[in-house]
Each structure stands twice: as structure tokens, then as C-alpha cells.
Amino acid sequence: MPKFKVKWAHVFLISLGVLIGVIACNWTYFELERKITVSDLFTTVIGGYIGLYVGSKLTSKVSSDRIQKDLVIDDLKIIKNNLSRLITLFESGILPFEETISIFKITSQSLALTHEMLDFCKYNPDIKASVIAILSKVRAIHNEVTNVNPINGIISVPVVDLTRLLGELRVAQQNLFKAIITINNVEF
């Protein structure tokens, strides 16, 4: 925050405090005692300390959870980009042998790593199950596509199968979106 804004924020808060004080002193419903007992002082100090302690602990926990979420979401975003590349290839109907196999490998590897990483986080089992389901689907599509013999370096999948596999890839991508949103919204 700029220095100028901080200065005016202080002026505003102090003015507000003085105003509340003046109103409270002149308010007929309140009676302010000029004395404070030891137990009141003790309660106030302990209350303040607990408030600060709980506040700092909560802030630290929220920050730690955010780091975990961001790590997993960053990985899932990379997988999402690779799935998009596969979808683009399937939409074009031309699957260059080496490129297709390479993207499948990177995608499967990333999914497997993310799955392992989820073991260290505190997410609910549904997210892990969702990542496993996407990995299984990607592996199944890889196995089907790369079992077809290439012609001149291009995998020639029949159009019917290509359309079906494209649909399955899109479902996998949607499930990935859902997983990202779920992780982002999850509360611990």
C-alpha cells in the first residue's frame, strides 16, 4: 500500500476512535467506570493474546493450504494444456506418430506424478479417484491409438474411432476442469 494511503488510513482510524469515545462517554445508556480490576486486566490481556495467536495461526494455515492447492493446480494446468494439444491433433484427423506418442507420454507421466503428489496433500479421496480415472482413460486411448499401424509416419485411425476417441478426450478434459475447480474450492 502506498505511504500516502497508509497515513490517511491512520488519521481515519484515530478520528474514528476519538469519535466513538466521545459518543460512548455522552451516551446515556452506558456508564463508564474509571476503575479496572486486576481480573479484568488479566482477561483483557489473555483475550487479546488468544485473538492474535488464533489470527496468526489461521493466516499461516490458509497460506500453507494455498501453496498446496497452487502446486497441484499448476500441475493439472500442464496436463490440461497437453490434453488440449491432443484434442487439436484428433480434431485435425492427422496424428503424426512420434508427436502423438510423445504427448501421450508427457500427459501420462504428469498425471501419475500428480497422483503421487496428492498423497502428500490432505485432499479428499474423490480428487485422487478423479485423477486416476483420467490417467486410465488417457492410457486406454494411447493403447488403442498406438496399436494402429502408421502409414508414412501418420497414425491412420478410422474416422468412427477417431470421433469416439475425441469425445473421450473431451470428457477427460472436462473431468480435469472439475478437479481443478474442486481443489480450488475445497476447505480443510
Added chain:
Amino acid sequence: MGIKYKLHIMEQFVKISKDFSPTPGARYKTDGKFSGEEFYNNILKDKFRNSIDQGNILIIDLDGTYGFATSFLSEAFYRLATDFGPDNVWANIKLISTEEPYLIDEIKEYIYDAQVQS
């Protein structure tokens, strides 16, 4: 030094990305370069035979390639299992894959497919 030497003579080793190609191809030679058929005929068959003759285990490292086509792996290992017997093959090879560990189970299936189909 002594232990390293012992391990070396007890195990045969194939790293597909180095000993064959970082870009393994498809099933047959007619499909293009670096096919599963070529890998079996030029490398895997002889390495496995030598390994068996010497009473060793053949270690096959799958890491370091751009990825494998299902047709490549199924052709190479199906042929190996057909020629030497699935149980014999599975007992005498050790597959390594830190990049794609799920490939090990898939290869085991291709090896035992030979038993079912023979």
C-alpha cells in the same frame, strides 16, 4: 570395485533409448524405422539368449525414449515369449521404468498373451 565387477558379469543390460533408438517405432519393419520387430530381431532375442545361456537376468531399461507405441512393445515381447516361453521370459527379465512404471504391467500382459494365444 569387486562388487561392481560381479554385478556387471551377472547381469545383461539393454537400454532401449541408447542401444536401439530414443524414438522407438511401431510394430513391423514395414511400418517404418525402429519397429518392435526390428528391436526383437536385432537386439532383444540375442541379448535374452546370451543372458539365459550365462544363467543371468536380462535388465531392460525403458526410460529415456520419447514414448512407446503399444504395437512396439506388444510385438517385441510377444515374439520373445513365443520363442522362449512366457514363464521363462518373465522369470529372467527385469524391467526398469521410473518414467512410466505402468508399462511394466502392460508388458507382462503382452508376454502372457503369448501363452493364451499359443
